[in-house]
Amino acid sequence: MSMAGRRGSLAGLVVALVGLGLLGASCGSEDDGGGGFSYRTPTLDEVPVIDTAIRLPFDDYELSTADRIRMQDGETRLLVQCMAERGFTVRIGGDYTRPEKPIPKLSFSDVTMWGGPFGTLPLEHARRFGYKPEPGGPFVKGPGSYLSSPINRFLDTGGRDPDPAAEAAFYGESAEGDVTSDDACLAKVQDPLGTLVDTRDLQADLNKLARQHPRVEAAIRAWVACMRDRGYDYSDVWGASAEFSLQAVTQRQIKVAVDDVECTTESGWANYYYAAVADYQRQTLEHDPSLMEAALEAEKDRLAAVERELGK
Numbered sequence: 472m473s474m475a476g477r478r479g480s481l482a483g484l485v486v487a488l489v490g491l492g493l494l495g496a497s498c499g500s501e502d503d504g505g506g507g508f509s510y511r512t513p514t515l516d517e518v519p520v521i522d523t524a525i526r527l528p529f530d531d532y533e534l535s536t537a538d539r540i541r542m543q544d545g546e547t548r549l550l551v552q553c554m555a556e557r558g559f560t561v562r563i564g565g566d567y568t569r570p571e572k573p574i575p576k577l578s579f580s581d582v583t584m585w586g587g588p589f590g591t592l593p594l595e596h597a598r599r600f601g602y603k604p605e606p607g608g609p610f611v612k613g614p615g616s617y618l619s620s621p622i623n624r625f626l627d628t629g630g631r632d633p634d635p636a637a638e639a640a641f642y643g644e645s646a647e648g649d650v651t652s653d654d655a656c657l658a659k660v661q662d663p664l665g666t667l668v669d670t671r672d673l674q675a676d677l678n679k680l681a682r683q684h685p686r687v688e689a690a691i692r693a694w695v696a697c698m699r700d701r702g703y704d705y706s707d708v709w710g711a712s713a714e715f716s717l718q719a720v721t722q723r724q725i726k727v728a729v730d731d732v733e734c735t736t737e738s739g740w741a742n743y744y745y746a747a748v749a750d751y752q753r754q755t756l757e758h759d760p761s762l763m764e765a766a767l768e769a770e771k772d773r774l775a776a777v778e779r780e781l782g783k
Contacts, residue, residue: 508759510751512684513684513747515684515687515747520739520742521590521741527749528752528753529670529763532760538774541777542773543621544567545774545777546563546777547563554637554641554656557656559636559640559641561626565623565624567619580719581603582612582717583604585600585603585605585609585611586608586610586611590708590735590744590745591741592728592732593732594732597729597732598725598729599725601715601728602711602712602715613716614709614712614713618674618675626638643657664773664777667769667770667773670766673755677751680747680751681747682744687743690738690740690742690744693737693738693740694735694738697733697737697738703730711728711731714727
């Protein structure tokens with residue numbers, strides 16, 4: 472992501488990054504992950520019925536959500552302190568950072584989404600909260616199969632125009648990409664903490680392969696037909712929740728969410744989709760687990776480094 476792409480409000484971040492999970496990065500044919508390794512197309516003859524407790528093979532190669540929150544909370548304290556030393560009072564955003572003051576006229580729940588795996592929204596939750604998180608419950612920053620990452624750190628302007636001077640002090644570059652500081656807070660704080668390994672392109676590629684599996688495509692068509700019978704015109708399963716990414720809960724949202732959940736159960740698309748994703752992730756790990764192993768070690772090292780810096 473460019474320096475300019477990291478800037479702006481939480482709303483801008485949501486809009487800019489949603490496509491990462493929904494569309495995936497570019498990759499080769501259905502049997503080629505883009506790196507010369509040919510993936511075997513999963514058979515998917517029998518697939519388990521999944522729910523919110525689903526775990527995928529890659530889940531073993533990242534810190535828990537609680538530890539990622541600890542890591543980002545610690546980074547936030549260090550970044551806020553650095554910016555204060557430069558005369559700026561700021562809020563720092565991130566995928567595992569709860570916004571202190573959301574966009575004006577919108578609440579925290581309005582600018583976030585329910586945090587469970589996409590396609591596993593419980594019916595009772597949909598009836599009460601639509602696609603939004605229960606107060607105090609898990610959340611994500613974008614709808615659909617948004618790929619959260621502890622790498623995402625940005626100035627949270629709360630929907631207001633950014634302060635160019637604060638941005639320069641934080642990023643070390645202007646919005647146009649001109650270098651303005653060799654001692655910017657983002658680099659000054661993060662460089663001693665070590666570099667995280669970004670696995671989102673790989674995950675997005677595998678998600679795209681799963682989405683293109685014939686059984687998944689057929690099940691998604693069944694979902695589209697089910698929703699059409701209920702009066703909607705969504706072209707795929709990602710569209711329903713995306714419509715409400717920056718909206719308060721309304722009766723219409725609740726109705727759409729309930730119909731979405733019921734059509735998801737009827738079509739079984741999530742069962743086929745996650746079975747395909749899991750198969751492709753297993754194939755990746757069997758072929759070469761080094762990237763995911765490095766990602767886990769980098770997160771462990773970053774968390775330990777954050778705690779050391781806070782203890783100084």
